[in-house]
Amino acid sequence: MFNFFKKSKPKKELVDKPDITSSLTSTQIDQIEQIEQSISQLLQQIDHTDDAVTLASLYEKTGLLYCQLDCVDFAIEYLEKSLQHKKSIGEGYKALMNLYNHKRADAAKHGSMDDIDFWMNKMDSMRNIAKQVTVQRD
Template sequence: MFGFLKKNKEKQPAKPVPEEPQLSETEQEQLKDQIERIKIQVKELEAADPLQDAELAKLYESLGLAYEKLSQVDEAILALEKSLDLKLSIGDGYKKLMSLYNAKRAEAARNGDDEGIEKYMNKMDDMRQIAKKVTVGGK
């Protein structure tokens, strides 16, 4: 009776997770060169005018995004966090950092690492607070 209300019990095949395209050696070298150029720009800007937080934030964001493309996750996280320390923003760097935190949290969950789960959940909570500050405060 009321068979139309019953859920279809047949398991649907899992949708394949799309893989990110692999970078060619040339693309990897270009990103590494870009990282080195950005590092030089950061040092020059910090030496010339350490109060240029907005410009430094952009450079660190670019640095973090380049590291992420090279799958250097920890370096990407550090650079993106530095960017947000200098200037709150909810741009591409913010989105990528949230994604990296979520991936780290998922990895910790797979490994049964409760401390890691809590650490990255707290970091994601901090990110949501940044979004509130930026959207409400207009920073």
């Protein structure tokens, strides 16, 4: 009934954890390489551009490509730079808002109130950008 004297079975552990990259197809690897090459080209263009509107577009494209690679921190960095050069509520804005929301959800899952506040403030600043862009259109 209580099994006080019964030996417990040792927990089964994985001997070899599967390598995630080994599960990718050659097509997926090719797509990743193409995205990385596109990012490299965009970064070169960024280095040789001074126009704020062009920079905003290049940063946004770079951030969106990092989103495709699931490189969240790089995506956030480049999408934020895009909005610093030109405020807009296009695809970059939507992606950044989504990334902030995921970061906030992760912070909530881990119980970090400081991180939750940080990401909520980021989301609030995004809402302010939407207001500013909408007012400018009128």
